[in-house]
Amino acid sequence: MPAHTAYRFPHAQLLGVAGLNRLDAEDLLDTAESHLIAARDGRAKTDVLRGAAVLTAFFEPSTRTRVSFELAAKRLGADALNIATGSASAEAKGERLADTLATLDAMRPDVLVIRHAAAGAARFAAARVKAAVVNAGDGCHEHPTQALLDAFALRRRIGSLEGKTVAICGDVARSRVARSNLVLLQLLGARVRLLAPQPWLPVDAAVWGAEPFTDRSAALAGAHAVMALRIQTERTEGASLASTADYAAAYRIDRDALAACDRDVVVMHPGPANRGVEVTSDVLDDPDLSIAGAQVEAGVAVRMAVLAAVARNAREAGR
Ligand code: NCD
Numbered sequence: 605m606p607a608h609t610a611y612r613f614p615h616a617q618l619l620g621v622a623g624l625n626r627l628d629a630e631d632l633l634d635t636a637e638s639h640l641i642a643a644r645d646g647r648a649k650t651d652v653l654r655g656a657a658v659l660t661a662f663f664e665p666s667t668r669t670r671v672s673f674e675l676a677a678k679r680l681g682a683d684a685l686n687i688a689t690g691s692a693s694a695e696a697k698g699e700r701l702a703d704t705l706a707t708l709d710a711m712r713p714d715v716l717v718i719r720h721a722a723a724g725a726a727r728f729a730a731a732r733v734k735a736a737v738v739n740a741g742d743g744c745h746e747h748p749t750q751a752l753l754d755a756f757a758l759r760r761r762i763g764s765l766e767g768k769t770v771a772i773c774g775d776v777a778r779s780r781v782a783r784s785n786l787v788l789l790q791l792l793g794a795r796v797r798l799l800a801p802q803p804w805l806p807v808d809a810a811v812w813g814a815e816p817f818t819d820r821s822a823a824l825a826g827a828h829a830v831m832a833l834r835i836q837t838e839r840t841e842g843a844s845l846a847s848t849a850d851y852a853a854a855y856r857i858d859r860d861a862l863a864a865c866d867r868d869v870v871v872m873h874p875g876p877a878n879r880g881v882e883v884t885s886d887v888l889d890d891p892d893l894s895i896a897g898a899q900v901e902a903g904v905a906v907r908m909a910v911l912a913a914v915a916r917n918a919r920e921a922g923r
Contacts, residue, residue: 616917617737618910619726620746621787629791633756635909636902643679643905652912653682656714661687661704662740663695663720664838668875668900669740669750673717676907682714682915701725702732709733714915718742721838736918738910744778744839749910750874751784753902755792757895758829760902761870766793769866771823772814773799773857774833774882777806778840781874782833786814799823799855820855824864831872832857832883848881858884862893870895 613631621629642648658677662670670686677684687708689695694704701720708716709732718729719740726739726746741747759765770789776782776798783806786796796814798805809816817823824830835845845851862869871887871894879885888894 613913614917616914616921616923617730618748618914619730619737619739621748621751621784621791622746624748624788624791626791629752629755629788632752632906632909632913633759635913636752636756636905637760639679639908640902640905648679649681650679651681653677653680653714653915656680656682656915657712658682658684658715658717658911658915659687659708659711659713659735660684660717660740661689661708661719663689663701663718663725664741666719666740668903669719672900672903673738673740673749673907673911676904676911677715679904680908680912682911685713701728705729705732709735714918715911717911734918734923736914736923738914741780744780744783744836746784747780747874748784748788749903749907750781751788752910753899753906754781754785754831754872754874755788756906757898757902758870758872759792761895761898762828762868764793765789767795768793768828769795769797769826770829770831771797771799771817771827771865772831772833773820773823773855775804775835776800776833777804778836779833782831785831786812790814797823797827801851801855820861821864824861827865827869829870829872830857830862830865831874832877832888833874834876834878834882852881856880856882856884857887859887862887869893872896872899874899 611627674684713735716735717738723743723745725742730737772782798814799817805816873896
């Protein structure tokens with residue numbers, strides 16, 4: 605029996621991957637595995653969170669993340685409510701985030717799932733509400749459940765990540781997906797490379813333990829997995845591209861570029877994808893290469909594991 609089977613994820617919130625240890629991550633991934641198998645067997649629904657309320661507050665656009673959190677909450681038997689934001693909410697009337705959070709907390713939800721354009725928004729929320737807070741993406745800071753579902757889908761496809769090389773490619777510096785992934789992948793034993801034009805590489809890549817590259821074939825040489833990232837146009841602020849075509853020619857993940865990788869290479873994408881820019885359609889849609897669909901399926905199972913764990917821990921802590 606693996607040593608970690610008796611270990612329980614101990615946190616009453618999930619604000620980032622930073623701060624988790626390997627056992628935390630493996631406990632969530634192993635629990636997610638049992639949810640995925642149950643769902644495939646037609647036993648998706650449980651009553652682990654019956655009577656609990658899970659609020660999802662997305663202050664930035666989202667399809668797959670929001671829906672998968674809601675579905676995860678419902679499959680756990682919780683009442684899942686999505687809070688209107690933007691023009692349909694008090695936010696449009698100028699309410700401050702702190703006031704919105706206080707209003708939501710007064711309704712005593714068990715879990716608050718938050719996505720916001722400001723880095724640090726989830727931590728800001730966690731300091732102000734009694735509910736267990738889960739970060740569904742805060743600016744270009746972290747997106748922990750995305751990294752967990754990526755690791756989950758990758759592990760299912762290629763087995764242990766120990767010693768494997770993963771290349772994260774594209775708009776790395778502005779990507780919360782990259783930031784959470786580079787921490788989690790290394791926690792699980794993988795080696796991480798980052799590929800981007802120089803201005804889009806984080807200046808502190810080496811501090812994070814990742815190897816930065818500006819040359820695509822060098823970055824992809826021997827890689828076991830390649831993660832393509834969307835250009836974060838909502839965050840480029842004056843640093844937009846002179847030529848999308850030139851960028852694609854140098855950085856896009858296509859069949860020619862993948863020739864440098866391990867022969868069993870797997871391609872990943874968190875979605876939404878800009879086909880032809882960071883990845884070509886023939887790669888993204890090839891089931892022998894791409895696990896993009898498996899990543900989406902994994903999202904529900906992983907978020908079930910996260911919601912159940914933080915709600916349990918918050919309840920036990922008497923919050
Ligand atoms: C990512 C996000 O929102 O950070 N999408 C997602 O959650 N599936 C990546 C992106 O928007 O590019």
